[in-house]
Amino acid sequence: MRILRSVRHKACADGSFMKEFLLDGPVTAAFFAYLADFGEVEALPGLGEGFYRFERADWFSIRGMAGDTTVEVRFNRPAMDLTMDFVYALFGLYRDGDPDLAVLKRREQALAERVGKRLHGA
Amino acid sequence: MEPHRPIIYLNNAATTWPKPPEVHEAVNRCLALPPFGSGRTTGTQGEDYITLAREALAGFLGAGPPEHVVFTQNATDSLNLLIQGFLAANGDGCHVLTTALEHNSVLRPLRELERQGRIQLTILPFEDGTVSPATVEAAIRPETRLAVMTHASNVLGSVQDVRAIGRVLEDRGVYFVVDGAQAAGHIPVDLRTLPIDAYAFTGHKALFGIPGTGGFWIRDPEAVAPVRFGGTGSSSCTLLHPRGMPERFEAGTHNYPGLAALAAGAGFVRATGPGAIAAKAERQAAFLVGELRQEPNVVVYNDRPGLPIIAFTVRGMEHEDVGFVLARAYGIVSRTGIHCAPLVHRAIDGGVGCVRLSLSWFTTDDECACAARAVREIARNADPQVGTA
Numbered sequence: 001m002r003i004l005r006s007v008r009h010k011a012c013a014d015g016s017f018m019k020e021f022l023l024d025g026p027v028t029a030a031f032f033a034y035l036a037d038f039g040e041v042e043a044l045p046g047l048g049e050g051f052y053r054f055e056r057a058d059w060f061s062i063r064g065m066a067g068d069t070t071v072e073v074r075f076n077r078p079a080m081d082l083t084m085d086f087v088y089a090l091f092g093l094y095r096d097g098d099p100d101l102a103v104l105k106r107r108e109q110a111l112a113e114r115v116g117k118r119l120h121g122a
Numbered sequence: 123m124e125p126h127r128p129i130i131y132l133n134n135a136a137t138t139w140p141k142p143p144e145v146h147e148a149v150n151r152c153l154a155l156p157p158f159g160s161g162r163t164t165g166t167q168g169e170d171y172i173t174l175a176r177e178a179l180a181g182f183l184g185a186g187p188p189e190h191v192v193f194t195q196n197a198t199d200s201l202n203l204l205i206q207g208f209l210a211a212n213g214d215g216c217h218v219l220t221t222a223l224e225h226n227s228v229l230r231p232l233r234e235l236e237r238q239g240r241i242q243l244t245i246l247p248f249e250d251g252t253v254s255p256a257t258v259e260a261a262i263r264p265e266t267r268l269a270v271m272t273h274a275s276n277v278l279g280s281v282q283d284v285r286a287i288g289r290v291l292e293d294r295g296v297y298f299v300v301d302g303a304q305a306a307g308h309i310p311v312d313l314r315t316l317p318i319d320a321y322a323f324t325g326h327k328a329l330f331g332i333p334g335t336g337g338f339w340i341r342d343p344e345a346v347a348p349v350r351f352g353g354t355g356s357s358s359c360t361l362l363h364p365r366g367m368p369e370r371f372e373a374g375t376h377n378y379p380g381l382a383a384l385a386a387g388a389g390f391v392r393a394t395g396p397g398a399i400a401a402k403a404e405r406q407a408a409f410l411v412g413e414l415r416q417e418p419n420v421v422v423y424n425d426r427p428g429l430p431i432i433a434f435t436v437r438g439m440e441h442e443d444v445g446f447v448l449a450r451a452y453g454i455v456s457r458t459g460i461h462c463a464p465l466v467h468r469a470i471d472g473g474v475g476c477v478r479l480s481l482s483w484f485t486t487d488d489e490c491a492c493a494a495r496a497v498r499e500i501a502r503n504a505d506p507q508v509g510t511a
Contacts, residue, residue, distance in 0.1 A: 044505075063443065
């Protein structure tokens with residue numbers, strides 16, 4: 001899944017940063033099921049074609065409606081410089097519903113150590 | 123150019139949209155001709171938009187001499203000039219009153235002065251969306267010199283009784299600055315009859331101007347010292363900034379197209395009638411509140427807003443999720459978060475934030491009905507077990 005365009009917004013409540021991604025295709029329930037490998041996914045399937053929110057505590061969250069080509073990503077600011085590349089990888093490596101989970105899991109593990117150290121000193 | 127898809131714009135408390143056709147025309151006309159400068163060689167065909175805007179605002183606000191209307195970038199800019207200028211004229215060390223209903227445009231300048239040890243600050247609590255005159259009176263100390271408060275909350279839409287509060291402050295010799303960012307254009311304001319010393323406004327909300335314009339009215343300019351200096355196009359041979367009005371508070375080139383828009387916007391509001399605008403807003407806000415209140419999963423924070431601002435949350439959903447679904451599934455633009463008013467949210471929702479729908483004269487009854495249906499549908503699909511509002 002390719003990110004065609006990203007627009008950066010400020011989120012006033014907590015100082016986090018939000019990016020709106022325009023994708024080359026619509027997100028699906030299957031895409032959010034894939035994201036569940038890396039964090040929590042909440043779904044409200046009765047809203048439109050389905051509302052989904054992925055949350056990786058301390059890292060970022062992703063909101064999207066199934067069938068929509070736009071998603072919102074909110075970054076936890078203190079870790080944003082570390083985690084942004086991983087967000088792009090989550091989208092970029094999801095090709096035709098067949099992502100390379102092994103690659104992503106290795107990156108996730110390495111990143112978890114760095115984020116943990118920065119945010120919690122462990 | 124039309125938006126790429128139909129939208130229902132309910133974020134008018136941030137910036138109104140659409141603007142009246144008169145505003146578009148005024149900006150185009152302003153940009154099409156060379157800037158007008160009285161006594162200058164810059165041309166004679168253009169309009170003097172600055173004077174036109176000053177007269178329009180003075181007439182609209184019942185402000186008396188147009189020269190006592192000062193133009194700035196926005197309400198935040200106005201409030202900073204008034205607060206900093208009051209201290210510059212009266213010295214540090216006084217006690218200042220404000221309220222928990224304020225926007226950060228008031229809270230941050232005052233908190234910064236308190237942090238610097240230049241003022242003592244008391245933030246008054248509110249009840250049912252308003253601060254009572256008795257609460258204000260009880261907080262006044264011998265050293266209280268300044269009170270800064272909003273005319274209407276940008277979260278709750280509640281309108282403050284600035285007349286009664288102003289009387290209390292006037293009796294005790296406290297200088298009273300009112301933030302009219304939300305109220306001006308929504309409700310009739312007659313500054314001649316109000317016991318207020320200065321009134322800040324912004325151009326891009328209910329006055330239907332464009333962003334980058336605002337101003338304030340001041341009764342006695344001597345009470346506030348200028349804190350900005352520079353070119354005024356007058357008294358240019360002296361190195362000291364002129365003290366006459368309105369140059370006392372204005373330095374540098376004005377925002378000509380912005381002020382042309384503001385004059386046209388204020389003219390539109392005046393021609394439409396502030397009473398008619400307020401009546402329609404009240405009817406539509408009551409409809410929306412009534413609809414939302416029928417949904418057990420929806421918490422509405424003010425049942426009787428004086429401005430068409432409806433603040434709510436949906437049990438079981440984060441406010442940002444509600445805003446996202448409204449936008450992406452229904453094409454409804456709302457505003458989520460804490461609306462730059464952190465103390466209001468601490469009081470009503472623990473500081474978490476909420477969803478705000480805000481209407482303008484151009485909001486239709488159909489749009490209100492669509493918004494009500496959308497929120498109710500979202501609330502029915504939310505899982506109240508996930509979290510509490």
